Amino acid sequence: MDVTETLLPGVGLRYEFANADGERMSVIAYRNGDFEVFQCTTPADPDKARRLFRLTDREAEALAQILGAPRMVESYADLTKEVPGLEAGQIGVGVHSPYAGRPLGDTQARTRTGASIVAIVRDEAVLASPGPDEVLRAHDVLVVIGVADGIAAVRQLVDQG
Numbered sequence: 001m002d003v004t005e006t007l008l009p010g011v012g013l014r015y016e017f018a019n020a021d022g023e024r025m026s027v028i029a030y031r032n033g034d035f036e037v038f039q040c041t042t043p044a045d046p047d048k049a050r051r052l053f054r055l056t057d058r059e060a061e062a063l064a065q066i067l068g069a070p071r072m073v074e075s076y077a078d079l080t081k082e083v084p085g086l087e088a089g090q091i092g093v094g095v096h097s098p099y100a101g102r103p104l105g106d107t108q109a110r111t112r113t114g115a116s117i118v119a120i121v122r123d124e125a126v127l128a129s130p131g132p133d134e135v136l137r138a139h140d141v142l143v144v145i146g147v148a149d150g151i152a153a154v155r156q157l158v159d160q161g
C-alpha cells in the first residue's frame with residue numbers, strides 16, 4: 001500500500017492512501033498531536049473530503065495500539081528470524097519484582113543489558129514502544145529484543161533488581 005505524505009505548513013502533515021475498496025483516505029496529523037481522518041469525496045482532489053472523526057493525541061495512541069501493536073510484536077518476531085543472533089523474549093513481571101509499581105525507566109534495561117523492551121502486554125492490550133514513564137504492573141509481560149545474554153539479563157533484572 002502506498003502512503004503519500006504532504007507537509008501542511010503551520011498545520012502538520014497529511015497522509016493519504018487508498019483502502020482496499022479503492023476509496024481515498026487521508027489523515028491529518030496536527031502539530032498539537034491531534035488527528036483527523038477524512039474520506040476523499042473527489043478522488044482527483046484530496047482537499048475535497050468529508051471528516052469522519054477527530055482524535056486527541058491520547059485517543060490516537062490508544063487506537064494505534066489497538067490496530068498496530070499486535071502486528072508490531074509479530075514483525076519483531078519475524079525480524080529475529082532474519083537477523084542472526086537477534087532474539088525476542090517474553091518476560092513476566094512477578095508480584096515480587098522490585099520493578100512492579102515502578103516506571104519502566106527505573107530498570108535502565110537497555111543501558112544495563114543491551115536489550116530493548118519494545119512492548120508490554122497487559123491483560124488483553126499491547127502497549128507498543130512503551131516510554132520510560134510507563135508504570136510496570138505485576139503480571140505484565142515484557143516483549144524484549146536483543147541477544148540471548150541480554151534477554152537473560154533483563155529477566156534477572158526484572159526478577160531480582
